[in-house]
Amino acid sequence: MLRLCFIASAILFATSLCGQLYAQTNPLAYLDHYADAYYPGTDFPKLTTPQWIGEEGVDAVVTLGIDDMRDTAKYEAFLRRILDRLKQIDGRAAVSIMTCKIDPTDPQLQDWLAEGLSLETHTIAHPCPCLQGGDFAKAKATYDECVDMMYAVPGNHPVAFRFPCMDSKNTPSPRAFAEIINKTTGNGNFLQASTSVVNVFKSNDPQLPQKLTLNADGSERFERYIPFESFVNKIENYPYPYVIDRLCWEFPCTIPDDWQAQNIQQPNNPRTVDDMVAAIDATVIKQGIANIIFHPHNWIRNDQMVAVIDRVQEHHGRRVKFLTFKECVQRINDNLLLGQPIRAADGGDNGVRIVDLNQDGFLDVMIGNENLKVARIWQPATKTWHDMPHDVQFTRPSESGRIDLGVRFGQLSPDRIGLLVNNEKDQAIYQYTPDEFVRTSL
Ligand SMILES: [Zn+2]
Known part of the structure; x- marks a missing residue:
């Protein structure tokens, strides 16, 4: 019971923290806005x-x-x-x-x-x-x-x-x-x-x-x-x-x-x-x-x-x-998304997120579905992708269509991007680092 309370309060703390950051500074809030067609601009990370x-x-x-x-x-x-x-x-x-x-x-x-x-x-x-x-x-x-x-x-x-x-x-x-x-x-x-x-x-x-x-x-x-x-x-x-x-x-x-x-x-x-x-x-x-x-x-x-x-x-x-x-x-699906289009075969959310993970001004890619879990970090100097395996899944198929698995991006501090995962299988924060996503249980 004590442990459950701890988990519950940790999640509450994390979500309220995310809520505050979301409202104030979260540059990744565009990922969760309702059909926002106008979020990019001069300073938004590029997809060249x-x-x-x-x-x-x-x-x-x-x-x-x-x-x-x-x-x-x-x-x-x-x-x-x-x-x-x-x-x-x-x-x-x-x-x-x-x-x-x-x-x-x-x-x-x-x-x-x-x-x-x-x-x-x-x-x-x-x-x-x-x-x-x-x-x-x-x-x-x-x-x-x-x-x-x-x-x-x-x-x-x-x-x-x-x-x-x-x-x-x-x-x-x-x-x-x-x-x-x-x-x-x-x-x-x-x-x-x-x-x-x-x-x-x-x-x-x-x-x-x-x-x-x-x-x-x-x-x-x-x-x-x-x-x-x-x-x-x-x-x-x-x-x-x-x-x-x-x-x-x-x-x-x-x-x-x-x-x-x-x-x-x-x-x-x-x-x-x-x-x-x-x-x-x-x-x-x-x-x-x-x-x-x-x-x-x-x-x-x-x-x-x-x-x-x-x-x-x-x-x-x-x-x-x-x-x-x-x-x-076709080229985006092949060369950027490794054959994982943003829409799955049934038209639902295929678990692909376009986000500047290392905050260098170029968008990166995070694919997390039942087929592939890879983060792709763009290397502007060599014009190549650095692919990094990870364990986070954003969506999965079900009989009634694809299900959102409750993963949200946020900025943990000015130089740290993280993901909050809260579903029946996993409750954790994953922090992006250049070598791996560091998992902290909630
Ligand atoms: Zn017309």
Whole structure:
């Protein structure tokens, strides 16, 4: 009894301590926030391209995502020059099409898949915002039907979603991430990524030269594209993939896109091309990913998109890789996560946490499930991962879906990261050290 009391009070002490730290200073609180899509920023630890690309000499990635597809012939006509230009680089046409509605048997889709495009999702009905009119079921249905439709395309495996109108309105919402994207469709299908939050480069980023972030008159170069003052669907100076609510990679979108540009300076303005290229240049300096949005809606011409590709090739050559979202997710799963995606086969939490364990400013990886228990610490000097076995399991399968095993991260002191484990099998604090996780029983 005495021992039980001791354990109980120790757990109480630890949880109240964690509660205090959580409230005051815990830099790892983002792991437990409810569907927070906006936690990273200038000072948040980075997940640079060399950490996940699996290809020597590549510093940055560019994705080209075209939205709103309903009519494949219109998209083929607009895209052809762009696809042919991309194929000159390495034989692949790395464009992602965010689709609203198509016929899954349309032969054009098979031609595109063979050329290397990825066919992704954007909802059937394009509601802005998705959650509106007090009709949650309608919002989930237009998302689910689009996901199932893209799974019905033979040979296609969609991975990514873009919220309609995310560039012009505050359309993404926490509930949509938590209860639609991070769930499965009635058929059991699910995605692994969103590309719906805008990243804006600003002159307060110490890594970036101000000739990239400021106009000649000293005003901010990219902030002017933000559509209105209360536009909050944005993060700053963070061109890296990050995880929303444990189950969804976010590939933040580069400012400007063609809608934002035509909104302030007319369609097809050469300045739009200049600023897209400048944003990609900034992304290369930060070794990140630039996710360029465009449309075939007469806001930017296809030869202007070809000019963006030409200039990126000219400036950076092999240092920049054009990838589809499908390829990005594949490389993250293979090279960063050792074949353990953040979503398990049933779509649930696979026990993968992205966290800066050694607090060096680069994100590390902790995998803890029934298949693998490994902490991966990034070594920036050698651009390699140091893998360290451990005993902590975050989730496990059960008949009613995957179960959270009650593990929480916290900062034990300014230089110590620890995990509090409290479940039927283990009650302990595990402290990260460079050699091992040191276990202290509770
Ligand atoms: Zn759209």
